[in-house]
Amino acid sequence: MDPNHMDDGSSSDGMEMESMPGYMELITRAYSVMFSAFRDCEDCGLELSRRTLLDHAYITWMEIFMFIMCAVMWTKVRKGLTVYIFEPFAQWCCIQPKDVSKMPESAWKLVFYTMSWSYSTYLLFFTNYSFFQNPPSVFYDWKSGMSVPTDITIAYLIQGSFYGHSIYATIYMDAWRKDSLVMVVHHFITLALITFSYAFRYHNIGILVLFLHDINDIQLEFTKINVYFKTRGGKEYLINDVLSNMGAISFSITWFWFRLYWFPLKVLWASCVTSIQSVPHIPFYFFFNILLFALLLMNIYWFLFIVLFVVKALTGQMTEVNDVREYEDEDLKEKKDTNDQMSAEGKHVQNGITKKKHL
Numbered sequence: 116m117d118p119n120h121m122d123d124g125s126s127s128d129g130m131e132m133e134s135m136p137g138y139m140e141l142i143t144r145a146y147s148v149m150f151s152a153f154r155d156c157e158d159c160g161l162e163l164s165r166r167t168l169l170d171h172a173y174i175t176w177m178e179i180f181m182f183i184m185c186a187v188m189w190t191k192v193r194k195g196l197t198v199y200i201f202e203p204f205a206q207w208c209c210i211q212p213k214d215v216s217k218m219p220e221s222a223w224k225l226v227f228y229t230m231s232w233s234y235s236t237y238l239l240f241f242t243n244y245s246f247f248q249n250p251p252s253v254f255y256d257w258k259s260g261m262s263v264p265t266d267i268t269i270a271y272l273i274q275g276s277f278y279g280h281s282i283y284a285t286i287y288m289d290a291w292r293k294d295s296l297v298m299v300v301h302h303f304i305t306l307a308l309i310t311f312s313y314a315f316r317y318h319n320i321g322i323l324v325l326f327l328h329d330i331n332d333i334q335l336e337f338t339k340i341n342v343y344f345k346t347r348g349g350k351e352y353l354i355n356d357v358l359s360n361m362g363a364i365s366f367s368i369t370w371f372w373f374r375l376y377w378f379p380l381k382v383l384w385a386s387c388v389t390s391i392q393s394v395p396h397i398p399f400y401f402f403f404n405i406l407l408f409a410l411l412l413m414n415i416y417w418f419l420f421i422v423l424f425v426v427k428a429l430t431g432q433m434t435e436v437n438d439v440r441e442y443e444d445e446d447l448k449e450k451k452d453t454n455d456q457m458s459a460e461g462k463h464v465q466n467g468i469t470k471k472k473h474l
Contacts, residue, residue, distance in 0.1 A: 132249045145387040171398040172314040185276030209348035225336035232329035250381040251389035253319035275309040338362030374414040
């Protein structure tokens with residue numbers, strides 16, 4: 116780790132800023148560059164991947180140990196905050212019983228993402244890094260095994276360990292939703308991007324990716340918390356209704372702006388097009404771009420939920436802000452009835468012999 120990041124991320128200050136492309140330019144140039152790179156790769160395959168991994172991936176056992184310890188720490192911290200702060204506060208506020216178990220999840224994520232996004236914002240706008248203003252600069256002066264600045268290392272440790280925790284949390288701690296399986300896949304892809312981008316020293320573009328994604332999670336959890344607190348002690352509170360509506364609107368707008376506009380036109384442009392110009396034969400070029408495109412596809416998938424929410428609101432099918440990913444009470448009741456029926460039927464089958472049911 117190098118505490119002096121002046122030479123790592125901002126040595127391109129004297130270089131001309133490159134203008135951001137449009138969607139069509141991104142599609143045509145990315146296709147052209149990637150197809151050309153694939154055609155010129157004569158010995159692509161597992162053997163080349165193995166050699167590239169051994170020659171260019173740099174990560175220490177101490178860093179792996181710190182990742183595991185921090186992932187466990189996030190899990191313990193969340194459990195502690197849930198038991199001693201979030202749940203007691205939800206009960207004290209007399210929110211609806213069905214929301215008492217959901218509120219701590221949103222509160223925890225709101226706290227974390229506010230912290231992580233604030234730090235990413237600090238790195239991109241209050242230091243000498245120019246990655247947001249000039250995305251191609253993320254690959255300027257790239258060298259295999261180069262030092263990672265301490266401030267970026269801290270961001271990677273925080274984010275990587277959190278997504279390690281999040282895989283466990285989505286399966287065992289969070290409320291199960293319609294997109295939970297996609298969420299698990301998302302966490303695995305994000306963790307792979309964080310781990311490999313750090314090991315291959317693509318940390319500059321990694322900070323940009325994290326900044327463009329975390330803001331939406333802040334708005335989502337802020338909105339959900341206000342939905343939970345809208346009804347307290349059997350009374351409706353207008354302030355929480357207004358805040359939840361404002362949060363839903365800002366969430367919808369920034370999701371498109373950050374994840375479907377800036378992300379492809381800044382990050383994918385830099386990773387697909389300008390990276391190979393700055394660093395010919397850049398290691399694991401296809402691997403990283405496939406993961407980034409997969410991330411874009413998931414962003415589009417979740418945007419469909421946002422569109423569904425807007426359609427329901429405009430057509431009067433939804434009169435208040437709700438998370439359309441969550442199962443409705445009727446769905447949960449139907450699932451419970453189905454499970455109960457299957458369990459009851461199973462009790463009448465023993466040793467392969469079906470017994471008659473007696474009323």
